[in-house]
Amino acid sequence: MKLLDDISKLEEQHVLGTYKRQPVVFVRGDGAYLIDSDGKKYLDFLSGIGVAARGHSDRDLTEAIRDQAATLIQVSNLYYHPLQGQAAQLLTSLSGLDRVFFCNSGTEAVEASLKFSRRYWYTQGQTERTEFVALEGAFSGRTFGALSVTHDHHYRDPFAPLVPGVTFVDPKDPAALHSAVTERTAAIIAEPIQGEGGIRPLTKDFASAIKEACNRTGALFIADEVQTGVGRTGYPFYFQALDLHPDLVSVGKALGGGIPIGATICSAKVASHISPGDHGSTYGGNLLACRAAIVILTALADGDLLDQVKSVGMHFERCLRSLALRHPCVTEIRGAGLMRGVQLRVDATSVVDAAREQGLLVNRTDERVLRMLPPLTIDKTDIDCAVDILDKIFDQIDAESSE
Ligand SMILES: Cc1ncc(COP(=O)(O)O)c(C=O)c1O
Numbered sequence: 424m425k426l427l428d429d430i431s432k433l434e435e436q437h438v439l440g441t442y443k444r445q446p447v448v449f450v451r452g453d454g455a456y457l458i459d460s461d462g463k464k465y466l467d468f469l470s471g472i473g474v475a476a477r478g479h480s481d482r483d484l485t486e487a488i489r490d491q492a493a494t495l496i497q498v499s500n501l502y503y504h505p506l507q508g509q510a511a512q513l514l515t516s517l518s519g520l521d522r523v524f525f526c527n528s529g530t531e532a533v534e535a536s537l538k539f540s541r542r543y544w545y546t547q548g549q550t551e552r553t554e555f556v557a558l559e560g561a562f563s564g565r566t567f568g569a570l571s572v573t574h575d576h577h578y579r580d581p582f583a584p585l586v587p588g589v590t591f592v593d594p595k596d597p598a599a600l601h602s603a604v605t606e607r608t609a610a611i612i613a614e615p616i617q618g619e620g621g622i623r624p625l626t627k628d629f630a631s632a633i634k635e636a637c638n639r640t641g642a643l644f645i646a647d648e649v650q651t652g653v654g655r656t657g658y659p660f661y662f663q664a665l666d667l668h669p670d671l672v673s674v675g676k677a678l679g680g681g682i683p684i685g686a687t688i689c690s691a692k693v694a695s696h697i698s699p700g701d702h703g704s705t706y707g708g709n710l711l712a713c714r715a716a717i718v719i720l721t722a723l724a725d726g727d728l729l730d731q732v733k734s735v736g737m738h739f740e741r742c743l744r745s746l747a748l749r750h751p752c753v754t755e756i757r758g759a760g761l762m763r764g765v766q767l768r769v770d771a772t773s774v775v776d777a778a779r780e781q782g783l784l785v786n787r788t789d790e791r792v793l794r795m796l797p798p799l800t801i802d803k804t805d806i807d808c809a810v811d812i813l814d815k816i817f818d819q820i821d822a823e824s825s826e
Pocket residue numbers: 528529530531533562563564565614618619647648649650651675676
Protein backbone atom coordinates (compact mmCIF):
# COMPACT_ATOMS: atom_id res chain seq x y z
CA MET A 424 0.00 0.00 0.00
CA LYS A 425 2.87 2.35 0.87
CA LEU A 426 4.41 1.91 -2.60
CA LEU A 427 1.04 2.56 -4.26
CA ASP A 428 0.64 5.77 -2.21
CA ASP A 429 4.18 6.96 -3.02
CA ILE A 430 3.84 6.21 -6.73
CA SER A 431 0.42 7.79 -7.08
CA LYS A 432 1.62 10.95 -5.27
CA LEU A 433 4.68 11.16 -7.53
CA GLU A 434 2.48 10.79 -10.62
CA GLU A 435 -0.01 13.36 -9.36
CA GLN A 436 2.83 15.86 -9.20
CA HIS A 437 4.54 15.04 -12.47
CA VAL A 438 2.40 13.01 -14.88
CA LEU A 439 -0.29 14.75 -16.94
CA GLY A 440 -3.65 13.39 -15.86
CA THR A 441 -4.92 11.98 -19.15
CA TYR A 442 -5.65 8.57 -17.58
CA LYS A 443 -7.55 7.52 -14.46
CA ARG A 444 -5.51 4.67 -13.00
CA GLN A 445 -6.75 1.68 -11.04
CA PRO A 446 -5.21 1.26 -7.56
CA VAL A 447 -2.54 -1.32 -8.32
CA VAL A 448 1.18 -1.22 -9.17
CA PHE A 449 2.41 -3.98 -11.47
CA VAL A 450 6.06 -4.85 -11.22
CA ARG A 451 6.42 -8.13 -13.13
CA GLY A 452 4.74 -10.35 -15.70
CA ASP A 453 4.84 -14.08 -16.32
CA GLY A 454 2.87 -15.62 -19.20
CA ALA A 455 -0.81 -14.78 -18.71
CA TYR A 456 -0.16 -13.37 -15.22
CA LEU A 457 0.83 -9.98 -13.82
CA ILE A 458 2.32 -9.63 -10.35
CA ASP A 459 1.76 -6.53 -8.24
CA SER A 460 4.09 -4.83 -5.76
CA ASP A 461 2.70 -6.95 -2.90
CA GLY A 462 3.41 -10.16 -4.80
CA LYS A 463 -0.28 -10.81 -5.64
CA LYS A 464 -0.87 -12.58 -8.99
CA TYR A 465 -3.53 -11.49 -11.47
CA LEU A 466 -4.80 -13.37 -14.50
CA ASP A 467 -4.39 -10.80 -17.26
CA PHE A 468 -7.43 -10.84 -19.57
CA LEU A 469 -6.58 -7.46 -21.02
CA SER A 470 -2.89 -7.97 -21.97
CA GLY A 471 -2.02 -4.27 -22.08
CA ILE A 472 -5.22 -3.63 -24.15
CA GLY A 473 -4.64 -6.37 -26.70
CA VAL A 474 -0.89 -5.89 -26.96
CA ALA A 475 0.92 -8.69 -25.10
CA ALA A 476 0.07 -11.30 -27.75
CA ARG A 477 2.51 -13.86 -26.30
CA GLY A 478 1.79 -12.95 -22.69
CA HIS A 479 4.43 -11.40 -20.46
CA SER A 480 8.17 -12.13 -20.38
CA ASP A 481 7.86 -14.59 -23.27
CA ARG A 482 11.21 -16.32 -23.72
CA ASP A 483 11.51 -16.04 -27.53
CA LEU A 484 10.39 -12.40 -27.64
CA THR A 485 12.64 -11.46 -24.71
CA GLU A 486 15.67 -13.14 -26.27
CA ALA A 487 15.04 -11.51 -29.65
CA ILE A 488 14.66 -8.04 -28.10
CA ARG A 489 17.71 -8.51 -25.90
CA ASP A 490 19.82 -9.70 -28.81
CA GLN A 491 18.64 -6.88 -31.07
CA ALA A 492 19.22 -4.21 -28.42
CA ALA A 493 22.78 -5.44 -28.07
CA THR A 494 23.27 -5.41 -31.87
CA LEU A 495 21.53 -2.35 -33.34
CA ILE A 496 18.29 -0.53 -32.45
CA GLN A 497 17.83 2.40 -34.81
CA VAL A 498 19.38 3.77 -38.01
CA SER A 499 16.41 5.88 -39.32
CA ASN A 500 14.61 5.36 -42.60
CA LEU A 501 17.41 7.05 -44.52
CA TYR A 502 19.25 3.72 -44.69
CA TYR A 503 18.49 0.06 -45.34
CA HIS A 504 18.60 -2.45 -42.52
CA PRO A 505 17.98 -6.19 -42.72
CA LEU A 506 14.68 -6.46 -40.80
CA GLN A 507 12.10 -4.03 -42.26
CA GLY A 508 11.71 -5.96 -45.50
CA GLN A 509 11.30 -9.23 -43.58
CA ALA A 510 8.60 -7.79 -41.31
CA ALA A 511 6.85 -6.29 -44.35
CA GLN A 512 7.00 -9.59 -46.24
CA LEU A 513 5.31 -11.38 -43.33
CA LEU A 514 2.57 -8.71 -43.15
CA THR A 515 1.90 -8.81 -46.90
CA SER A 516 1.74 -12.59 -47.01
CA LEU A 517 -0.59 -12.75 -43.97
CA SER A 518 -2.88 -10.00 -45.32
CA GLY A 519 -2.73 -10.60 -49.09
CA LEU A 520 -1.96 -6.90 -49.66
CA ASP A 521 1.24 -5.58 -51.20
CA ARG A 522 3.22 -2.85 -49.43
CA VAL A 523 3.82 -1.72 -45.85
CA PHE A 524 4.50 1.62 -44.18
CA PHE A 525 5.84 1.32 -40.62
CA CYS A 526 5.06 3.71 -37.77
CA ASN A 527 4.87 3.48 -33.99
CA SER A 528 1.24 3.07 -32.93
CA GLY A 529 -2.27 2.24 -34.06
CA THR A 530 -3.23 5.89 -34.25
CA GLU A 531 -0.33 6.62 -36.55
CA ALA A 532 -1.29 3.65 -38.72
CA VAL A 533 -4.80 5.10 -39.10
CA GLU A 534 -3.40 8.56 -39.76
CA ALA A 535 -1.23 7.13 -42.55
CA SER A 536 -4.21 5.24 -44.03
CA LEU A 537 -6.22 8.47 -44.23
CA LYS A 538 -3.33 10.38 -45.78
CA PHE A 539 -2.54 7.66 -48.32
CA SER A 540 -6.23 7.57 -49.32
CA ARG A 541 -6.25 11.27 -50.06
CA ARG A 542 -2.89 11.02 -51.81
CA TYR A 543 -4.28 8.29 -54.07
CA TRP A 544 -6.97 10.63 -55.43
CA TYR A 545 -4.79 13.74 -55.45
CA THR A 546 -2.19 12.06 -57.69
CA GLN A 547 -4.96 11.32 -60.17
CA GLY A 548 -6.06 14.96 -60.22
CA GLN A 549 -9.28 14.23 -58.27
CA THR A 550 -8.54 16.90 -55.69
CA GLU A 551 -12.20 17.22 -54.64
CA ARG A 552 -12.22 13.59 -53.53
CA THR A 553 -11.27 14.21 -49.89
CA GLU A 554 -14.16 12.93 -47.78
CA PHE A 555 -14.34 9.95 -45.43
CA VAL A 556 -17.23 7.81 -44.30
CA ALA A 557 -16.81 6.31 -40.82
CA LEU A 558 -19.10 4.43 -38.46
CA GLU A 559 -21.05 5.41 -35.39
CA GLY A 560 -19.32 3.79 -32.41
CA ALA A 561 -15.93 3.84 -34.14
CA PHE A 562 -12.67 4.42 -32.30
CA SER A 563 -9.56 4.95 -34.41
CA GLY A 564 -7.28 7.02 -32.16
CA ARG A 565 -6.83 10.58 -30.93
CA THR A 566 -4.60 12.54 -33.29
CA PHE A 567 -6.53 15.04 -35.43
CA GLY A 568 -7.02 12.73 -38.40
CA ALA A 569 -7.72 9.59 -36.39
CA LEU A 570 -9.96 11.56 -33.99
CA SER A 571 -11.92 12.90 -36.95
CA VAL A 572 -13.03 9.33 -37.80
CA THR A 573 -13.61 8.47 -34.12
CA HIS A 574 -17.25 8.88 -33.19
CA ASP A 575 -17.46 9.53 -29.43
CA HIS A 576 -18.29 13.17 -28.69
CA HIS A 577 -16.45 13.13 -25.37
CA TYR A 578 -13.21 12.59 -27.27
CA ARG A 579 -14.05 14.95 -30.16
CA ASP A 580 -15.84 18.03 -28.88
CA PRO A 581 -13.03 19.69 -26.89
CA PHE A 582 -10.77 19.60 -29.95
CA ALA A 583 -13.03 20.90 -32.70
CA PRO A 584 -12.73 21.82 -35.47
CA LEU A 585 -11.48 18.45 -36.68
CA VAL A 586 -10.70 17.29 -40.24
CA PRO A 587 -13.76 18.27 -42.32
CA GLY A 588 -15.72 16.01 -44.64
CA VAL A 589 -16.35 13.01 -42.35
CA THR A 590 -19.83 11.44 -42.32
CA PHE A 591 -20.77 8.85 -39.70
CA VAL A 592 -23.27 6.12 -40.48
CA ASP A 593 -25.03 3.57 -38.28
CA PRO A 594 -23.34 0.16 -38.78
CA LYS A 595 -26.75 -1.51 -38.46
CA ASP A 596 -28.03 0.44 -41.47
CA PRO A 597 -26.50 -0.67 -44.82
CA ALA A 598 -28.85 1.70 -46.68
CA ALA A 599 -27.35 4.66 -44.79
CA LEU A 600 -23.92 3.66 -46.04
CA HIS A 601 -25.24 3.45 -49.56
CA SER A 602 -26.50 7.06 -49.35
CA ALA A 603 -23.41 8.43 -47.60
CA VAL A 604 -20.77 7.11 -50.02
CA THR A 605 -20.48 9.29 -53.13
CA GLU A 606 -17.99 10.26 -55.83
CA ARG A 607 -16.49 12.68 -53.27
CA THR A 608 -15.64 9.90 -50.80
CA ALA A 609 -11.92 9.19 -50.65
CA ALA A 610 -12.38 6.17 -48.37
CA ILE A 611 -14.69 4.30 -46.04
CA ILE A 612 -13.03 3.37 -42.75
CA ALA A 613 -14.34 0.65 -40.43
CA GLU A 614 -13.16 -1.68 -37.69
CA PRO A 615 -14.25 -5.23 -38.66
CA ILE A 616 -15.18 -5.63 -34.98
CA GLN A 617 -15.60 -2.37 -33.09
CA GLY A 618 -13.38 -2.64 -30.02
CA GLU A 619 -13.74 0.47 -27.87
CA GLY A 620 -17.31 0.73 -29.21
CA GLY A 621 -18.29 -2.44 -27.30
CA ILE A 622 -16.97 -5.50 -29.23
CA ARG A 623 -19.47 -5.22 -32.07
CA PRO A 624 -18.71 -7.21 -35.23
CA LEU A 625 -19.83 -5.80 -38.57
CA THR A 626 -22.75 -7.81 -39.93
CA LYS A 627 -22.43 -9.70 -43.22
CA ASP A 628 -25.01 -7.29 -44.70
CA PHE A 629 -22.98 -4.27 -43.73
CA ALA A 630 -19.79 -5.86 -45.10
CA SER A 631 -21.65 -6.42 -48.40
CA ALA A 632 -22.78 -2.79 -48.35
CA ILE A 633 -19.14 -1.67 -47.99
CA LYS A 634 -18.17 -3.75 -51.03
CA GLU A 635 -21.13 -2.44 -53.02
CA ALA A 636 -20.33 1.20 -52.15
CA CYS A 637 -16.67 0.80 -53.10
CA ASN A 638 -17.55 -0.90 -56.41
CA ARG A 639 -20.17 1.72 -57.25
CA THR A 640 -18.12 4.83 -56.49
CA GLY A 641 -14.47 3.70 -56.53
CA ALA A 642 -14.07 4.77 -52.87
CA LEU A 643 -11.21 3.02 -51.10
CA PHE A 644 -11.83 0.85 -48.05
CA ILE A 645 -9.64 1.12 -44.94
CA ALA A 646 -9.94 -1.77 -42.47
CA ASP A 647 -8.89 -0.50 -39.05
CA GLU A 648 -7.46 -3.75 -37.68
CA VAL A 649 -5.51 -2.16 -34.83
CA GLN A 650 -7.45 -4.21 -32.28
CA THR A 651 -8.76 -7.11 -34.38
CA GLY A 652 -5.57 -7.78 -36.37
CA VAL A 653 -2.52 -9.97 -35.82
CA GLY A 654 -4.38 -13.14 -34.87
CA ARG A 655 -6.66 -11.72 -32.16
CA THR A 656 -9.80 -13.25 -33.72
CA GLY A 657 -8.26 -16.52 -34.95
CA TYR A 658 -7.69 -14.99 -38.41
CA PRO A 659 -4.58 -13.01 -39.29
CA PHE A 660 -7.00 -10.10 -39.96
CA TYR A 661 -10.75 -10.11 -39.40
CA PHE A 662 -11.58 -8.57 -42.80
CA GLN A 663 -10.73 -12.07 -44.08
CA ALA A 664 -13.58 -13.61 -42.07
CA LEU A 665 -16.00 -11.02 -43.50
CA ASP A 666 -14.76 -11.51 -47.06
CA LEU A 667 -13.87 -7.82 -47.32
CA HIS A 668 -11.14 -6.58 -49.66
CA PRO A 669 -9.53 -3.51 -48.12
CA ASP A 670 -7.20 -1.20 -50.02
CA LEU A 671 -5.53 -0.22 -46.75
CA VAL A 672 -5.23 -1.97 -43.37
CA SER A 673 -4.10 -0.22 -40.19
CA VAL A 674 -2.27 -2.42 -37.68
CA GLY A 675 -0.85 -1.83 -34.20
CA LYS A 676 -1.27 -3.20 -30.67
CA ALA A 677 -0.23 -6.90 -30.83
CA LEU A 678 2.16 -6.37 -33.73
CA GLY A 679 5.20 -5.84 -31.49
CA GLY A 680 3.96 -7.92 -28.55
CA GLY A 681 4.63 -4.85 -26.36
CA ILE A 682 7.37 -3.08 -28.32
CA PRO A 683 5.70 -0.04 -29.96
CA ILE A 684 5.15 -0.55 -33.69
CA GLY A 685 2.31 0.21 -36.09
CA ALA A 686 1.89 -0.48 -39.78
CA THR A 687 -0.28 0.55 -42.69
CA ILE A 688 -0.55 -2.19 -45.29
CA CYS A 689 -1.79 -1.13 -48.71
CA SER A 690 -2.68 -2.63 -52.06
CA ALA A 691 -0.42 -2.23 -55.11
CA LYS A 692 -3.11 0.10 -56.53
CA VAL A 693 -2.68 2.56 -53.64
CA ALA A 694 1.08 2.01 -53.32
CA SER A 695 1.65 3.05 -56.92
CA HIS A 696 0.47 6.58 -56.01
CA ILE A 697 2.78 7.08 -53.03
CA SER A 698 6.15 8.77 -53.46
CA PRO A 699 9.16 9.55 -51.25
CA GLY A 700 8.32 12.37 -48.83
CA ASP A 701 4.56 11.73 -48.80
CA HIS A 702 4.75 10.45 -45.25
CA GLY A 703 7.44 9.47 -42.77
CA SER A 704 8.52 8.57 -39.27
CA THR A 705 11.90 8.83 -37.55
CA TYR A 706 11.43 5.66 -35.47
CA GLY A 707 8.98 3.82 -37.72
CA GLY A 708 10.15 0.31 -38.59
CA ASN A 709 13.37 0.48 -36.57
CA LEU A 710 15.34 -2.70 -35.98
CA LEU A 711 14.13 -3.34 -32.44
CA ALA A 712 10.46 -2.94 -33.36
CA CYS A 713 10.80 -5.03 -36.54
CA ARG A 714 12.65 -7.79 -34.70
CA ALA A 715 9.80 -8.02 -32.18
CA ALA A 716 7.19 -7.97 -34.98
CA ILE A 717 9.02 -10.76 -36.81
CA VAL A 718 8.75 -13.00 -33.71
CA ILE A 719 4.99 -12.33 -33.47
CA LEU A 720 4.27 -12.63 -37.20
CA THR A 721 6.39 -15.77 -37.69
CA ALA A 722 4.34 -17.51 -35.01
CA LEU A 723 1.16 -16.46 -36.87
CA ALA A 724 2.49 -17.55 -40.24
CA ASP A 725 3.28 -21.02 -38.80
CA GLY A 726 -0.46 -21.52 -38.34
CA ASP A 727 -0.42 -23.33 -34.97
CA LEU A 728 -1.04 -20.15 -33.00
CA LEU A 729 -4.05 -19.25 -35.15
CA ASP A 730 -5.47 -22.77 -34.68
CA GLN A 731 -4.98 -22.41 -30.95
CA VAL A 732 -6.71 -18.99 -30.85
CA LYS A 733 -9.64 -20.49 -32.78
CA SER A 734 -9.95 -23.52 -30.52
CA VAL A 735 -9.41 -21.72 -27.18
CA GLY A 736 -11.61 -18.87 -28.46
CA MET A 737 -14.46 -21.32 -29.15
CA HIS A 738 -14.08 -22.76 -25.66
CA PHE A 739 -14.18 -19.21 -24.26
CA GLU A 740 -17.33 -18.46 -26.25
CA ARG A 741 -19.06 -21.64 -24.98
CA CYS A 742 -18.18 -20.76 -21.38
CA LEU A 743 -19.44 -17.19 -21.78
CA ARG A 744 -22.65 -18.39 -23.43
CA SER A 745 -23.33 -20.71 -20.52
CA LEU A 746 -22.73 -17.75 -18.15
CA ALA A 747 -25.27 -15.76 -20.17
CA LEU A 748 -27.83 -18.58 -19.79
CA ARG A 749 -27.36 -18.73 -16.03
CA HIS A 750 -27.17 -15.00 -15.26
CA PRO A 751 -29.96 -12.50 -15.94
CA CYS A 752 -27.41 -9.65 -15.62
CA VAL A 753 -25.79 -10.81 -18.90
CA THR A 754 -27.74 -9.89 -22.02
CA GLU A 755 -25.40 -10.72 -24.90
CA ILE A 756 -22.04 -12.27 -25.77
CA ARG A 757 -20.16 -10.83 -28.76
CA GLY A 758 -16.83 -11.15 -30.51
CA ALA A 759 -14.56 -13.72 -32.11
CA GLY A 760 -11.49 -15.73 -31.12
CA LEU A 761 -9.91 -14.10 -28.10
CA MET A 762 -11.70 -10.77 -28.48
CA ARG A 763 -14.81 -11.06 -26.36
CA GLY A 764 -17.42 -8.70 -25.01
CA VAL A 765 -20.08 -9.43 -22.39
CA GLN A 766 -23.03 -7.03 -22.54
CA LEU A 767 -24.38 -6.42 -19.05
CA ARG A 768 -27.59 -4.88 -17.72
CA VAL A 769 -25.48 -2.82 -15.31
CA ASP A 770 -22.45 -0.53 -15.62
CA ALA A 771 -19.38 -2.76 -15.95
CA THR A 772 -17.24 -0.71 -13.54
CA SER A 773 -18.25 -2.71 -10.47
CA VAL A 774 -17.45 -5.98 -12.29
CA VAL A 775 -14.01 -4.70 -13.31
CA ASP A 776 -13.26 -3.69 -9.71
CA ALA A 777 -14.58 -6.92 -8.18
CA ALA A 778 -12.67 -9.02 -10.74
CA ARG A 779 -9.43 -7.17 -10.01
CA GLU A 780 -9.87 -7.75 -6.27
CA GLN A 781 -10.27 -11.46 -7.04
CA GLY A 782 -7.17 -11.54 -9.24
CA LEU A 783 -8.66 -11.13 -12.73
CA LEU A 784 -7.99 -8.14 -15.00
CA VAL A 785 -10.78 -7.23 -17.40
CA ASN A 786 -11.91 -3.90 -18.80
CA ARG A 787 -15.07 -1.85 -19.26
CA THR A 788 -16.00 -0.33 -22.58
CA ASP A 789 -19.16 1.40 -23.79
CA GLU A 790 -20.36 1.56 -20.14
CA ARG A 791 -22.09 -1.82 -19.89
CA VAL A 792 -19.67 -4.01 -21.80
CA LEU A 793 -16.99 -6.13 -20.22
CA ARG A 794 -14.11 -6.42 -22.66
CA MET A 795 -11.63 -9.29 -22.63
CA LEU A 796 -8.49 -9.53 -24.76
CA PRO A 797 -6.29 -12.18 -23.11
CA PRO A 798 -2.87 -13.12 -24.54
CA LEU A 799 -3.16 -15.22 -27.72
CA THR A 800 -1.21 -17.94 -25.90
CA ILE A 801 -3.81 -18.33 -23.11
CA ASP A 802 -4.92 -21.91 -22.37
CA LYS A 803 -8.29 -23.43 -21.54
CA THR A 804 -7.44 -23.83 -17.85
CA ASP A 805 -6.88 -20.09 -17.49
CA ILE A 806 -10.10 -19.42 -19.42
CA ASP A 807 -11.98 -21.66 -16.96
CA CYS A 808 -10.39 -19.87 -14.05
CA ALA A 809 -11.45 -16.43 -15.38
CA VAL A 810 -14.98 -17.67 -16.12
CA ASP A 811 -15.31 -19.06 -12.54
CA ILE A 812 -14.40 -15.65 -11.13
CA LEU A 813 -16.95 -13.92 -13.39
CA ASP A 814 -19.58 -16.54 -12.50
CA LYS A 815 -19.32 -15.63 -8.80
CA ILE A 816 -19.38 -11.89 -9.49
CA PHE A 817 -22.48 -12.26 -11.70
CA ASP A 818 -24.16 -14.34 -8.92
CA GLN A 819 -23.66 -11.40 -6.61
CA ILE A 820 -25.04 -8.87 -9.14
CA ASP A 821 -28.10 -11.05 -9.80
CA ALA A 822 -28.69 -11.46 -6.07
CA GLU A 823 -28.45 -7.69 -5.52
CA SER A 824 -30.82 -6.86 -8.35
CA SER A 825 -33.47 -9.35 -7.15
CA GLU A 826 -33.44 -7.86 -3.64
C1 LIG B 1 -9.46 0.06 -33.71
C2 LIG B 1 -8.43 0.97 -33.13
N1 LIG B 1 -7.80 1.85 -33.94
C3 LIG B 1 -6.84 2.68 -33.47
C4 LIG B 1 -6.50 2.69 -32.13
C5 LIG B 1 -5.42 3.59 -31.63
O1 LIG B 1 -4.29 2.82 -31.30
P1 LIG B 1 -3.15 3.37 -30.33
O2 LIG B 1 -3.79 3.72 -29.04
O3 LIG B 1 -2.18 2.24 -30.24
O4 LIG B 1 -2.52 4.53 -30.99
C6 LIG B 1 -7.13 1.80 -31.27
C7 LIG B 1 -6.81 1.78 -29.82
O5 LIG B 1 -7.50 1.28 -29.00
C8 LIG B 1 -8.12 0.92 -31.77
O6 LIG B 1 -8.76 0.05 -30.99
